[in-house]
Amino acid sequence: MPMRFLLLFSRQGKLRLQKWFTPLTDREKKKVIRDVMALVLARPPRSCNFLHWRDIKVVYKRYASLYFCTGLEDQDNELLTLEVLHRYVELLDKYFGNVCELDIIFNFEKAYYILDEFLMGGEVLETSKVAVSVSMENADTLQETMEEYMNRPAF
Amino acid sequence: MHTHTAMSPSVPLQEMIRAIRSARTQCEERGVIQRECAAIRAQFRQADNGGRSHNLAKLLYVHMLGYPAHFGQMECVRMIASPRYSEKRVGYLGAMMLLDEKQDASLLITNSIKNDLSHSNQYVQSLALCTLACMGSAEMCRDLAPEIDRLLRASNSYIKKKAALCAVHIVRKVHELGELFVPAARSLLSEKNHGVLHGAVVLIIELCEQNPETLERFRKTVPDLVQIMKGLVLSGYSPEHDVAGISDPFLQVRILRLLRILGRNNEGASDSMNDLLAQVATNTDSTKTVGNAVLYETVLTVLDIKSESGLRVLAVNILGRFLLNNDRNIRYIAMTSLQKIVGTDHNAVQRHRGTIVDCLKDQDASVKRRALELSLALVSASNIRSMMKELLLFLSSCPPELRAHAASGIFNAAERYAPSQRWHIDTMLHVLITAGGDVRDETVPNLIQLITNASELHCYTVHKLYRALLLDISQQSLVQVACWCIGEYGDLLLKGDCQETEPVQVTEDDALDALETVLQSHMSSPATRGFALTATMKLSTRITDNVDRIRSIVSIYGSCIDVELQQRAVEYNALFRKYDHMRAAVLERMPVIEKNSPGHTNGESTGEAVKDVPTAKMKQGEPLLLQQPANQVCDLLDLLGGSEETLQPGPAVDCLVSGLSVHAAGTAGGDLLDLLGGFEPAELSPAPQVLAYDKGGVTLTLSCEKQSDTGLTVTLTASNSSDSDLSSFTLQAAVPKSVQLHMKAPSGDSLPARGTAKVTQMVVLNNPNKVNLKMRVRVSYTRQGSPFQDTVQIDSFPGLDAAGQ
Numbered sequence: 001m002p003m004r005f006l007l008l009f010s011r012q013g014k015l016r017l018q019k020w021f022t023p024l025t026d027r028e029k030k031k032v033i034r035d036v037m038a039l040v041l042a043r044p045p046r047s048c049n050f051l052h053w054r055d056i057k058v059v060y061k062r063y064a065s066l067y068f069c070t071g072l073e074d075q076d077n078e079l080l081t082l083e084v085l086h087r088y089v090e091l092l093d094k095y096f097g098n099v100c101e102l103d104i105i106f107n108f109e110k111a112y113y114i115l116d117e118f119l120m121g122g123e124v125l126e127t128s129k130v131a132v133s134v135s136m137e138n139a140d141t142l143q144e145t146m147e148e149y150m151n152r153p154a155f
Numbered sequence: 156m157h158t159h160t161a162m163s164p165s166v167p168l169q170e171m172i173r174a175i176r177s178a179r180t181q182c183e184e185r186g187v188i189q190r191e192c193a194a195i196r197a198q199f200r201q202a203d204n205g206g207r208s209h210n211l212a213k214l215l216y217v218h219m220l221g222y223p224a225h226f227g228q229m230e231c232v233r234m235i236a237s238p239r240y241s242e243k244r245v246g247y248l249g250a251m252m253l254l255d256e257k258q259d260a261s262l263l264i265t266n267s268i269k270n271d272l273s274h275s276n277q278y279v280q281s282l283a284l285c286t287l288a289c290m291g292s293a294e295m296c297r298d299l300a301p302e303i304d305r306l307l308r309a310s311n312s313y314i315k316k317k318a319a320l321c322a323v324h325i326v327r328k329v330h331e332l333g334e335l336f337v338p339a340a341r342s343l344l345s346e347k348n349h350g351v352l353h354g355a356v357v358l359i360i361e362l363c364e365q366n367p368e369t370l371e372r373f374r375k376t377v378p379d380l381v382q383i384m385k386g387l388v389l390s391g392y393s394p395e396h397d398v399a400g401i402s403d404p405f406l407q408v409r410i411l412r413l414l415r416i417l418g419r420n421n422e423g424a425s426d427s428m429n430d431l432l433a434q435v436a437t438n439t440d441s442t443k444t445v446g447n448a449v450l451y452e453t454v455l456t457v458l459d460i461k462s463e464s465g466l467r468v469l470a471v472n473i474l475g476r477f478l479l480n481n482d483r484n485i486r487y488i489a490m491t492s493l494q495k496i497v498g499t500d501h502n503a504v505q506r507h508r509g510t511i512v513d514c515l516k517d518q519d520a521s522v523k524r525r526a527l528e529l530s531l532a533l534v535s536a537s538n539i540r541s542m543m544k545e546l547l548l549f550l551s552s553c554p555p556e557l558r559a560h561a562a563s564g565i566f567n568a569a570e571r572y573a574p575s576q577r578w579h580i581d582t583m584l585h586v587l588i589t590a591g592g593d594v595r596d597e598t599v600p601n602l603i604q605l606i607t608n609a610s611e612l613h614c615y616t617v618h619k620l621y622r623a624l625l626l627d628i629s630q631q632s633l634v635q636v637a638c639w640c641i642g643e644y645g646d647l648l649l650k651g652d653c654q655e656t657e658p659v660q661v662t663e664d665d666a667l668d669a670l671e672t673v674l675q676s677h678m679s680s681p682a683t684r685g686f687a688l689t690a691t692m693k694l695s696t697r698i699t700d701n702v703d704r705i706r707s708i709v710s711i712y713g714s715c716i717d718v719e720l721q722q723r724a725v726e727y728n729a730l731f732r733k734y735d736h737m738r739a740a741v742l743e744r745m746p747v748i749e750k751n752s753p754g755h756t757n758g759e760s761t762g763e764a765v766k767d768v769p770t771a772k773m774k775q776g777e778p779l780l781l782q783q784p785a786n787q788v789c790d791l792l793d794l795l796g797g798s799e800e801t802l803q804p805g806p807a808v809d810c811l812v813s814g815l816s817v818h819a820a821g822t823a824g825g826d827l828l829d830l831l832g833g834f835e836p837a838e839l840s841p842a843p844q845v846l847a848y849d850k851g852g853v854t855l856t857l858s859c860e861k862q863s864d865t866g867l868t869v870t871l872t873a874s875n876s877s878d879s880d881l882s883s884f885t886l887q888a889a890v891p892k893s894v895q896l897h898m899k900a901p902s903g904d905s906l907p908a909r910g911t912a913k914v915t916q917m918v919v920l921n922n923p924n925k926v927n928l929k930m931r932v933r934v935s936y937t938r939q940g941s942p943f944q945d946t947v948q949i950d951s952f953p954g955l956d957a958a959g960q
Contacts, residue, residue: 015219023255023290030221048483048521055879055939074879074939077455078488079448080408083398105176106169108219109212112248120320121288123357126350127405128395135313139278143241 002122003081004056004071005032006115008104011065013037016104017111021122032071040069050078061085065101084124091118091132113139168212175220188217199230207234208245215245215252228253228260235267240279243271247282256292265295272302277313280306284317288324296325300332307339312348319343319354323361333362337369344379349396349403352383356409363416374417377424381431384410388435399443411435411452418460425461432457436469447477447485451492458496471496471503478510483519490514490525495878497532508533512542515549523549524557531564539572543582551589558593562586566598576609580616584633588623591630599635604748606640614653617644621661624669629678635686638673641666642690643745646697663698667691671708681717688712688720692727696742706731844872848934848947852877853906855886855934859952865925869918869952871932875906882906884936886916891929895921906936928952 008017015033024032039053040060051058053071059081060069068085072078089099091114096103104111117132117139119125126132171191178184191213198210211230218224231253234246254261264286271283284306287299303325306318322340326333340362343355363370387402387410396403414432418425435453440446450473457470477489490511497504511533514526527549534542543565550561565586573579583602586594606616620637628634641648651660673679673687688709695705709731712724730738848855853875860868875881882905890896901916922928935944 015221018219021289023257025257046483048487048519050484050487051521077408077412077448077452079444079451079484080404082484083404083445083448087398106172108216109245109248113244116285120285120317121324123320123323124353124405124409125316125320127353127403128349130395131350135278135281139244142276142278143244 002073003076003084003119004073004122006119007033007036007067007069008111009033009037009067009069010101011041011067013041016066016101017108017115019112019115019119036069036071040067049082059085063089066104084119087129088115088118090129094129094133095136168209168216171213172216175216188220188222192217192222196226199227207237208239208242211245211249215249218252224253228258232260232263232267235264235271240276243279243282247286250286251289255290256295261290261292262294265298268295269299269302272299272306277311280310280314281317284314284321288317288321291321291324291328293328296328296332300325300329300335304335304339307336307343312346312351315343315346316348316350316354319351319358323354323358326358326361326365330365333365333369337362337372341373341376344376344383349406353406353409356380356406356413360409360413360416363413370416374421374424377414377417377427380410380414380417381428384414384431384435388438398445400440401445401449404445404449407435407449408452411449411456415456415459418456418462420461422461428460429463429466432462433466433469436466436473441476444482444484447480447482451477451488454492458492458500467500468503471500475507475510478507478514483517483522486514486517487519487522487525490522490529494525494529494532497529501533504529505533505535508538508542512545515545520554520556523553527553527557527561527564531568534568534572536572536574539568539574540578543568547582547585547589550586555593558590559595562590562594562598566594566601576605577612577615580606580609580612581619584619584623587630587633587636588627591633594632599632602636603639606636607745607748610747613640613644614647614650616640617648618653618659618661621648621666621669622659624673628673628676631680631683634673634679634683638670638683638686638690641670642686642693645690645694649698663694663701664704666694666698667701667704667708670694674708674712681719684717684720685723688723688727692723692730693742695731696739845951845953847871847932847949848945850945851938851943853881853934853936855932855947857949857952862919865921865923867920867922867928867952869920869930871916871918873906873914873916873934874910875908876910877938878908879939880905880907881936881938883942884914884934887933887935888918889931889933890920891926893922893924893926894928895923 002021004020004022006017006019006021007015009015015037018029018033020029036053036058039051039058043051043060049059049061051060056071056073057076057078058069058071059078060067061082062068068089070081070085072081092099092104092111095110095114096107114132114136117126117135126135175184175187175191178187195210195214198206207230211227211234214224214227214230218227227249231246231249234242235250237243237246250261250264254264268283268287268291271279272287274280274283284303287295287303291299300322303318303322306314307322310318319340322336326336336358340355340358343351343358346352346355359373359376363373384407387407390402393402396406398404401407414428418428432453436450436457439449439453441450454470454473457466462470471493474489474492477485478493480486480489493504493507493511508530511526511529514522515530517523517526530542530546530549534546546561546565546568550558550565553561566583569579569582573582580602583598583605587598587602606613609616617640620633620640623633624637624641645666647653648661648666649663652658670687670691674684674691679687691705691708695702698705709724709727712720713728715721715724730741734741844856844858846854847857853873856872856874858870858872860870862868871886873884873886884904884906886898886901888896888898897919899917899919901914903912903914906912906914918930920928920930930949931946932949933944933946935942937943
């Protein structure tokens with residue numbers, strides 16, 4: 001039932017984010033990345049967003065220069081997964097303001113934090129866009145507050 | 156370029172990223188990264204300097220580029236233990252990226268996670284929950300499960316929803332812990348917060364799937380779930396959860412999934428959700444993907460539970476509408492769903508056949524694949540002609556990766572529903588001409604057998620094949636069949652007149668030219684050349700003028716480099732010289748080849764390629780003749796050559812010849828072989844088979860053969876009729892103490908779906924004390940990544956009496 005992984009990669013095959021929801025060895029992860037990337041990048045435009053690889057269904061969607069790609073089990077709802085990918089893009093967009101690939105490259109840890117407020121264990125964690133944004137704001141504030149506090153010169 | 160010493164301040168993350176990206180070559184990039192890693196390592200060794208989180212973040216970036224970062228693992232452990240939130244945040248992120256449950260270092264963070272789960276700040280708690288759900292090992296899960304349960308009951312919504320999904324992970328890792336979470340999961344259903352509700356539904360789904368008893372208990376929640384769904388579907392606009400007019404589609408889909416699980420195989424539960432499902436099906440807006448996602452899940456649920464027929468029709472109609480949707484994705488999933496129900500609701504799916512067949516022409520490869528599968532499933536006796544037209548059209552333009560599947564599907568369909576022999580032969584020829592390179596090896600003997608059976612069409616067939624051969628000799632299977640036919644029916648080819656086709660004059664030279672072209676072409680495979688040579692030889696008894704030409708061809712190939720061809724040529728030479736009196740009988744027309752069983756063709760049951768040498772143990776007598784007509788002749792000659800001294804010349808030889816001709820003209824070739832006594836008699840009566848196990852589409856049958864007073868050989872045959880392939884299939888057996896057991900190696904360990912191949916394994920038993928024979932068999936396999944095991948006890952063995960004697 002859960003998603004098995006989430007990958008973000010560019011048209012040139014550069015990986016920008018990888019989240020794994022099942023335990024795999026480094027070697028296995030590299031194989032998945034290589035194979036799935038090759039399959040997805042070979043697809044002509046305006047293709048169906050679903051394809052099969054081994055025993056999993058791959059759902060992918062291209063947003064500007066980035067491919068958002070996930071692997072599903074046989075039972076899962078592909079159409080809803082497209083919505084999940086779209087929601088993640090919207091969250092990134094809200095956070096970064098007109099998000100582009102460079103934002104995700106230079107602030108990759110933020111992309112992960114946002115993902116972790118939206119998905120957990122391969123399942124959707126929070127279905128409200130607002131709630132995720134609020135959590136991120138609060139967590140960021142907490143981080144800055146702590147840093148300010150730590151950096152304040154001691155008299 | 157930056158230079159670093161151990162004491163310099165750390166370069167901020169973004170500067171490092173910039174530096175890496177500005178590297179012009181891979182080598183330069185490696186250089187930058189090596190320097191950065193060295194600096195990071197040095198920084199790790201230093202005492203706390205306020206920049207630790209930046210350092211680790213830099214390392215994580217480097218890791219994402221594919222460079223090794225294992226030296227950062229301990230730093231993650233340290234950062235997680237730090238009191239600073241910024242450091243914890245990066246530390247936990249690092250743990251999720253660099254550590255997994257297999258690493259030893261992951262154990263070291265268990266304590267930190269435990270502490271952070273009860274931290275006063277919810278964002279710290281959240282980090283711990285997230286990390287546990289991501290990479291928590293079974294041990295960690297066991298250790299921390301009670302804490303998660305506590306959080307499920309007594310905390311705020313933010314933590315509850317995370318605890319719920321964390322519990323899901325725990326239950327997946329350690330099934331027995333499911334019981335612990337049942338009460339909390341139940342009570343969470345009354346929460347209002349969508350995140351918590353969603354998490355609760357996911358948790359309940361997991362609990363129900365793991366344990367059927369738990370599923371029984373949760374059935375009582377169906378009315379509550381129906382209420383929640385109703386609220387979502389009928390409520391007004393809720394800005395927080397709205398997606399294109401649908402209120403919280405994620406939650407809706409999850410609830411529908413849970414309803415599906417609870418309604419499956421249960422009339423009562425299915426009844427109580429009937430109205431709701433009808434409501435969702437009719438009210439959901441289907442103009443956007445999100446609405447269709449909900450409709451899709453609804454359809455899947457309706458088709459899986461015990462819904463009333465009206466609702467089922469509604470569901471199939473929704474799929475029909477999907478098929479007409481402009482969006483490829485929607486068409487694709489419609490076909491996937493229809494495929495699942497084509498067995499049970501065949502007529503309903505047939506209504507949409509036209510649209511499905513149109514999808515064969517879609518540009519997209521995924522859609523084409525689905526359409527092919529579904530089209531093949533919809534072929535029936537009433538639509539075979541029109542469907543075959545479409546399928547053949549598809550075959551001529553389909554993508555290469557689908558051709559083999561399409562060709563074999565077409566053959567199966569033709570085999571089952573052919574309205575006439577001529578249609579069947581025409582269809583098979585068409586496939587060979589279009590996609591001859593992609594058909595399976597056994598197609599050639601199958602087609603030949605079909606042709607021999609259609610005796611009134613021999614003339615038509617050989618003319619058609621001859622013409623095809625003139626056009627193209629690159630498709631090996633087609634060429635092989637054509638050669639065989641020209642050799643066998645050459646006399647009909649040369650006669651020229653044929654009712655079914657236009658008369659065309661073929662001279663003996665024309666026919667020999669065609670065969671010689673095949674023999675000499677670099678495109679012909681060795682097997683094909685064998686066919687051509689034998690056909691040439693056969694023509695020697697069917698033509699009158701050009702026998703010398705054949706003689707010279709045959710003698711040339713007597714020194715061919717290919718050993719197989721050389722052997723044949725040498726033996727044919729011998730047939731010309733020493734045994735010329737036998738030539739006519741030996742090369743006579745073949746008898747009609749019987750099929751060995753309905754629905755199966757010769758090659759498929761044995762899976763042998765045409766090129767197999769007949770020394771392999773035969774299961775039936777007939778195919779041997781077909782597969783190796785030339786070798787047949789050779790063996791004949793060998794036997795005659797070898798026993799020449801013992802045989803009386805003259806009358807005895809004539810007797811043999813007449814014996815041969817009687818048998819050749821008459822019944823199945825098995826008798827011919829018996830006459831010569833050179834091969835083991837075919838085992839024609841199969842041993843009685845008993846079905847020992849049948850679950851989840853996996854069947855196990857066994858048959859026995861007594862070898863001696865106490866010895867017994869049991870053959871276990873496994874087959875998989877489900878829709879998913881099984882791998883790592885193994886059988887283990889146990890018998891009573893005094894019985895000796897020896898399991899031979901199995902034929903394989905994978906069982907493809909829909910019974911396309913079987914696995915057999917022999918078990919040799921010795922029962923010296925003649926005790927009551929019982930055997931316990933354990934079946935294990937992996938289906939879609941999940942292992943499965945089951946045990947069955949076999950108390951009676953076919954062919955033995957009740958006491959197992």
